[in-house]
Amino acid sequence: MKFVSTRNRKNPVSFTEAMFKGLAPDGGLYRPESTPDLSRFFDSLAGDVPFSKLASGLTAELLGPEISPETAENIIRDAFDFEPVLRKIREGMFVLELFHGPSCAFKDFGASFLASAMNHLLAEKSGNDDDRAIIITATSGDTGSAVARAFHGKDRIDVVILYPSGRVSPLQEKQLTTLGGNVTALEVDGSFDDCQRMAKAAFTDPSLAGLPLSSANSINLGRLLPQSFYYIWAYTRMLSQSKGDFAFIVPSGNFGNITAGLYAAAWGLPVKRFVAATNANDVVPQYLKSGLYEPRPSQATYSNAMDVGDPSNFERLNDLYDSRVDIFRNHFEALSVNDKTTLNTIARVEKDYGYLCCPHTAVGWRAAELYREKNPDIPVVVLSTAHPGKFTEIVEQATGRPPELPSALLELADREKEAVPVGSADEDLRKWLIRRFG
Numbered sequence: 001m002k003f004v005s006t007r008n009r010k011n012p013v014s015f016t017e018a019m020f021k022g023l024a025p026d027g028g029l030y031r032p033e034s035t036p037d038l039s040r041f042f043d044s045l046a047g048d049v050p051f052s053k054l055a056s057g058l059t060a061e062l063l064g065p066e067i068s069p070e071t072a073e074n075i076i077r078d079a080f081d082f083e084p085v086l087r088k089i090r091e092g093m094f095v096l097e098l099f100h101g102p103s104c105a106f107k108d109f110g111a112s113f114l115a116s117a118m119n120h121l122l123a124e125k126s127g128n129d130d131d132r133a134i135i136i137t138a139t140s141g142d143t144g145s146a147v148a149r150a151f152h153g154k155d156r157i158d159v160v161i162l163y164p165s166g167r168v169s170p171l172q173e174k175q176l177t178t179l180g181g182n183v184t185a186l187e188v189d190g191s192f193d194d195c196q197r198m199a200k201a202a203f204t205d206p207s208l209a210g211l212p213l214s215s216a217n218s219i220n221l222g223r224l225l226p227q228s229f230y231y232i233w234a235y236t237r238m239l240s241q242s243k244g245d246f247a248f249i250v251p252s253g254n255f256g257n258i259t260a261g262l263y264a265a266a267w268g269l270p271v272k273r274f275v276a277a278t279n280a281n282d283v284v285p286q287y288l289k290s291g292l293y294e295p296r297p298s299q300a301t302y303s304n305a306m307d308v309g310d311p312s313n314f315e316r317l318n319d320l321y322d323s324r325v326d327i328f329r330n331h332f333e334a335l336s337v338n339d340k341t342t343l344n345t346i347a348r349v350e351k352d353y354g355y356l357c358c359p360h361t362a363v364g365w366r367a368a369e370l371y372r373e374k375n376p377d378i379p380v381v382v383l384s385t386a387h388p389g390k391f392t393e394i395v396e397q398a399t400g401r402p403p404e405l406p407s408a409l410l411e412l413a414d415r416e417k418e419a420v421p422v423g424s425a426d427e428d429l430r431k432w433l434i435r436r437f438g
């Protein structure tokens with residue numbers, strides 16, 4: 001498979017090039033040049049196929065012949081020592097837990113694949129010890145911690161993380177700022193949108209063209225493609241659970257997660273129902289309603305990893321659906337859930353089913369309930385994007401008790417924060433990069 005920019009279909013590039021460039025030179029996002037038909041691959045899947053086997057098979061299907069089946073297996077072996085978990089919560093309602101990786105959020109899937117693929121392909125590409133990559137990534141919380149963990153200790157790669165000061169949870173901040181080594185955290189005096197804009201500007205800045213910059217945001221194809229794997233895995237697990245159709249409900253911010261699912265559907269996955277669940281940052285639900293796409297500054301909510309006012313993957317979806325709202329509407333629905341309902345949902349799901357979920361998952365759960373009011377016979381799989389222990393304050397506010405922390409997070413409490421404060425202008429990042437790497 002080759003890849004082209006969303007803004008220019010002419011210059012197809014390899015996966016390696018798309019992955020290391022991050023953003024296309026014309027400012028567009030890379031997307032698959034064509035839509036492969038994987039129906040036969042999907043039909044051949046058994047209901048108990050191991051995640052790693054499925055993932056290496058898909059990597060080879062999608063990225064061959066550039067990536068051989070052997071390299072695909074090596075990439076997957078180094079990337080995934082964790083798996084998704086499908087849990088039935090009540091009749092017709094399932095959660096797909098995607099938080100069993102090192103940073104306890106779904107972004108571990110994309111980040112771990114990306115780090116492993118870059119590491120393998122950098123070594124294969126060069127044989128030259130000087131070949132390095134610098135990853136720049138903007139985060140509203142979870143991307144940064146997943147990326148930091150995935151790349152930590154990879155000796156050919158430096159990682160620079162931009163996060164909005166005071167807008168990530170204390171625990172997220174610890175995850176971002178306590179690794180050290182090849183990971184540097186820049187604490188930006190601004191919003192997540194500022195961080196994202198600064199990172200984007202660095203990639204197209206001619207004065208930085210000499211640096212081997214790469215991104216690890218959800219704009220990077222190397223993160224996006226592997227996110228399709230768990231949709232396909234969930235499909236195999238649902239074969240025994242639901243006779244017919246079911247719907248994926250996806251808590252969404254930058255819309256990378258749902259884009260990966262919609263790609264899988266385009267490749268022939270026999271699941272065609274998708275619902276994007278947003279918090280008050282509802283530009284996409286509004287777009288599906290009115291046909292007008294009106295980006296605006298993000299608004300802080302309890303599900304802060306979804307506080308995005310102009311989702312970067314909207315450009316990929318526009319490309320996939322010819323910028324036509326009627327085609328969008330054929331492929332997915334979108335619902336918005338406010339903060340008050342998010343808190344209520346966390347409390348209610350715990351009380352009714354003994355299941356504790358994070359605020360993002362709660363947005364998804366509530367959207368799933370609303371979806372089922374209209375479609376009572378369709379089972380739903382709600383993607384659970386983070387462990388509730390990552391959001392102690394909010395979960396405690398909802399239930400009256402702090403959640404238990406997974407051990408990966410407990411260890412962080414005693415570590416010292418190390419972050420470099422920077423301003424929110426493109427120039428602030430440019431200057432820092434040149435001082436550090438120039």
Ligand SMILES: *Cc1c(COP(=O)(O)O)cnc(C)c1O
Pocket residue numbers: 105106107141142143218251252253254255256257258305306360385386
């Ligand atoms: C990033 C994130 C989301 C949103 O995912 P997108 O791909 O940006 O739509 C949802 N929940 C959590 C916990 C996240 O970290």
